[in-house]
Amino acid sequence: MQLICVDELHKSFGDLEVLKGVSFSVKEGEVVAIIGRSGSGKSTLLRVLNGLESFGDGIVNIDGKRVSGLKADLIPLRLKVGMVFQQFNLFPHLTAGENVMLAPKVVKKESREHVTELAMEMLERVGLADKFNAYPDQLSGGQQQRVAIARALAMRPKVLLCDEITSALDPELVDEVLEVVQRLAADGMTLIMVTHEMRFAREVGDTLIFMHQGKVHEMGAPEELFTRPQTPELASFVKSVL
Amino acid sequence: MAYQFSFEAIASNWELLARGVALTVVLTAIGSFVGIIIGTVGAVSRAWTLPLLSQVFTVYIECVRNTPFLVQLYFIFFGLPALGVKLNGWEASVLTMVINLGAYSTEIIRAGVMSIPKGLLEAAESLAMNRWQALRYVVLRPALKNVWPALCSQIVIVMLGSSVCSQIAAQELTYAANLIQTQTFRAFEIYLTSTLLYLMLAVLVRKCLNQIGMRFIERRKA
Ligand SMILES: Nc1ncnc2c1ncn2[C@@H]1O[C@H](COP(=O)(O)OP(=O)(O)O)[C@@H](O)[C@H]1O
Numbered sequence: 001m002q003l004i005c006v007d008e009l010h011k012s013f014g015d016l017e018v019l020k021g022v023s024f025s026v027k028e029g030e031v032v033a034i035i036g037r038s039g040s041g042k043s044t045l046l047r048v049l050n051g052l053e054s055f056g057d058g059i060v061n062i063d064g065k066r067v068s069g070l071k072a073d074l075i076p077l078r079l080k081v082g083m084v085f086q087q088f089n090l091f092p093h094l095t096a097g098e099n100v101m102l103a104p105k106v107v108k109k110e111s112r113e114h115v116t117e118l119a120m121e122m123l124e125r126v127g128l129a130d131k132f133n134a135y136p137d138q139l140s141g142g143q144q145q146r147v148a149i150a151r152a153l154a155m156r157p158k159v160l161l162c163d164e165i166t167s168a169l170d171p172e173l174v175d176e177v178l179e180v181v182q183r184l185a186a187d188g189m190t191l192i193m194v195t196h197e198m199r200f201a202r203e204v205g206d207t208l209i210f211m212h213q214g215k216v217h218e219m220g221a222p223e224e225l226f227t228r229p230q231t232p233e234l235a236s237f238v239k240s241v242l
Numbered sequence: 243m244a245y246q247f248s249f250e251a252i253a254s255n256w257e258l259l260a261r262g263v264a265l266t267v268v269l270t271a272i273g274s275f276v277g278i279i280i281g282t283v284g285a286v287s288r289a290w291t292l293p294l295l296s297q298v299f300t301v302y303i304e305c306v307r308n309t310p311f312l313v314q315l316y317f318i319f320f321g322l323p324a325l326g327v328k329l330n331g332w333e334a335s336v337l338t339m340v341i342n343l344g345a346y347s348t349e350i351i352r353a354g355v356m357s358i359p360k361g362l363l364e365a366a367e368s369l370a371m372n373r374w375q376a377l378r379y380v381v382l383r384p385a386l387k388n389v390w391p392a393l394c395s396q397i398v399i400v401m402l403g404s405s406v407c408s409q410i411a412a413q414e415l416t417y418a419a420n421l422i423q424t425q426t427f428r429a430f431e432i433y434l435t436s437t438l439l440y441l442m443l444a445v446l447v448r449k450c451l452n453q454i455g456m457r458f459i460e461r462r463k464a
């Protein structure tokens with residue numbers, strides 16, 4: 001079943017058209033890796049899916065509901081679509097546990113006992129149960145990003161968007177985050193991730209999307225795309241990153 | 243001719259002075275508390291340019307920041323009765339302090355709100371929080387924390403400035419000092435004492451505010 005359907009999506013910032021007719025769809029449980037040069041519109045695409053950016057022409061369907069751009073529809077949309085950012089964006093005044101508990105508590109009005117249990121469960125899932133009471137500035141970048149993942153998961157989204165979530169990390173901290181994502185994928189979580197980790201995209205992704213100048217330039221099985229790129233643009237991109 | 247120092251005038255009037263100190267503290271406390279609430283509302287209105295509210299606050303801040311405290315005090319005490327608003331010296335002083343600190347803390351807290359990285363707000367939004375939830379649970383505490391030292395300084399400045407409330411017979415510290423001086427003519431001793439009292443007050447208030455900051459804004463467990 002299609003969880004996300006994007007059809008001829010256009011998005012401009014003023015005169016600058018950033019997305020020029022993007023179309024693709026994502027099945028439940030599918031792991032989609034998006035690659036492409038800086039400025040090709042990858043972040044903008046994810047932000048549209050989460051309602052952080054409005055869009056112009058085109059249709060975006062998520063879980064059977066058309067994304068309208070109306071303010072009132074934003075909250076229901078974001079309840080289904082979680083997001084993890086490059087810069088972690090943990091709430092600095094709250095502990096890891098409180099970061100995870102906050103949204104379930106204030107948005108879903110779940111009870112204190114329940115959210116505490118939930119936070120513990122989510123932190124366990126990312127291997128940080130012992131950091132429940134640690135503040136973000138007491139955690140490494142990799143640990144902060146794992147807390148951010150736990151925080152997004154605690155809202156039980158149907159799909160998790162990850163925008164270059166390892167790009168701000170020291171190289172030795174990348175793997176611990178990727179491992180967590182890999183486990184999520186294995187557990188059947190639907191994932192759309194923009195990444196520069198080509199090996200990861202190849203091994204974990206079910207589908208690879210190559211974005212180029214605001215369009216889906218090539219799309220298909222990662223192995224296929226990496227070994228037999230159909231366009232010179234992807235060929236040269238693959239060459240430049242490998 | 244040697245001046246004979248005598249602190250007898252202070253000793254026999256210590257209750258008046260103590261009362262003055264207490265009133266200065268209460269005046270500052272009310273002014274700060276209500277002022278910071280007004281300042282928070284104003285800061286958010288201005289930072290998010292809420293229609294109408296942000297304009298109202300802009301005018302309010304410009305009026306307060308560009309006029310002397312004493313004139314504001316006179317306006318409220320002597321001027322407002324013309325409009326049927328009659329306040330005694332104490333009430334007028336409280337109101338002026340609140341208006342004053344409200345305006346200054348709006349600007350200070352606004353800087354704090356603007357200092358919060360956009361990413362934090364987006365993270366809150368992506369977790370399905372609405373703007374008000376994001377403000378209350380995510381933005382406000384880090385914002386206040388960032389500007390708390392500036393806010394404390396402003397509170398101390400306004401507390402010291404509140405000495406002019408003696409001009410409209412609010413019985414705060416300077417009023418008490420003036421009163422004792424007119425009765426005993428011991429100007430040196432009395433103003434030396436009140437100077438030291440203000441100094442002590444400023445230091446203590448700053449310490450208290452730091453504690454409040456740690457306790458309610460920082461609120462860290464480890
Ligand atoms: N808020 C914005 N305002 C104006 N231009 C933007 C904004 N966000 C992104 N852009 C522009 O849109 C283009 C695509 O950006 P982005 O989606 O971030 O690309 P990517 O994530 O692939 O590097 C870039 O040219 C960028 O400068």
Ligand SMILES: [Mg+2]
Nearest residue numbers: 042043044164
């Ligand atoms: Mg990007």
